[in-house]
Amino acid sequence: MVKGPAGTSAMLAGASGAGPGSVAPASAAGLSATAEDAGRAITGRLWGTSSADRAGAFGWVRSAERWLSQASRETRQPSRATHDVVGKARKRSMIEVNELTKRYGRRTAVDGLTFAVGQGEIVGFLGPNGAGKSTTMRILAGYLAPSKGKVRVAGVDVELEPRLAKQKIGYMPEAVPLYPEMRVVEYLGFRAEAKGLPRGIRRSRIGECMEKARIGEVANVVCGALSKGYKQRVGLADALLGAPPVLLLDEPTAGLDPNQVREVRSLLTELARVHTVLLSTHILSEVDATCSRAVIVHKGRLHAEGTLAEIRAAHAPTFVELTVRGPEAAVKKVAASLSATVTGRHDTRVLTVPLPETERTPGKPNEEAMDRLAERAARSAVEGGLELRELRRGAFGLEEVFAELTRSERLEEAEASS
The missing domain is CATH 3.30.70.980 (YebC, transcriptional regulation domain)
Incomplete structure (x- = not known):
């Protein structure tokens, strides 16, 4: 495993998302002069830059570049690791869920769930409302402890090493927890500090993430005045701040109008080039439009997993x-x-x-x-x-596939209630 520059793993105990020590090899371009210039183009009018900050940032970036160069060479080599997790991923598994169970008293929200997501994949985590998707996402992000089972993100056990695991994750919950009185750029600055980003690179990193999320035009708007679509994009920028290798996006298009949905889909396609993405949704067309593989759950249990073509062939x-x-x-x-x-x-x-x-x-x-x-x-x-x-x-399409997969359980429920 490649270690980052000294001091880059700093992170507040309760903070979600990744610190700078989690910069993925694929995102090395994010530290290039071009990306930094783009970031400062957005944020230059918002802050001044002190010579001390510039000197600190320069030293960190030089170390990071050497580290990223080494990491990039390593990740080009095929992984020899094997996993006991069911999954179709041909590349190194970046998300591994093994016999995951979560109970709330007598109610079981997640029931022995097992799946894997390979490096560089964008995978749809699909199921109806109440299927256990958000609970699983919160466990993956380190916000909930499982009742049973193991979860690993980028090779790190989320339960045993929660702080290190969070450095590997960019988590966007369904309801983005914004502070309504803060301007967008202030909110992202607060989040960058909470995630432990070195002070000297925060401005350029925030600018870069705003550019990726396409929110530069609302940088000085207070969060409470944003539309639903812009709030979701601010949440996405927040998830990207620490340059995490893994993105967990929970219902990113919920409540958006058709134009906003298309914009988010376009963003997801771009992000999948440099991140592993697990996209939780109950909208089947969302998976069809953006994902190459899907994991279908119902009542907390795995019902199907594989490429969309494999699922259709096997179940439709x-x-x-x-x-x-x-x-x-x-x-x-x-x-x-x-x-x-x-x-x-x-x-x-x-x-x-x-x-x-x-x-x-x-x-x-x-x-x-x-x-x-x-x-x-x-x-x-x-x-x-x-x-x-x-x-x-x-x-049939995915909607008919899902209806077929859950039909027997619906019939059993109807018979039990009659």
């Missing part, structure tokens, strides 16, 4: 879709015989026919069964007096 029922024309009565009769749903208007209808459960093959698509389904659906339509205009095969 495939279907055939027929576009037909004909009398309304004939359409309804054919649809009933195929257990199909009907959409469309006027005399043109679309029949969606799912593959029966008895013919699904766990973990891979059943091509022979799909061929039989397509043949049977086409024959039923023609024999039923309908004009077949189009026939195609497809797979």
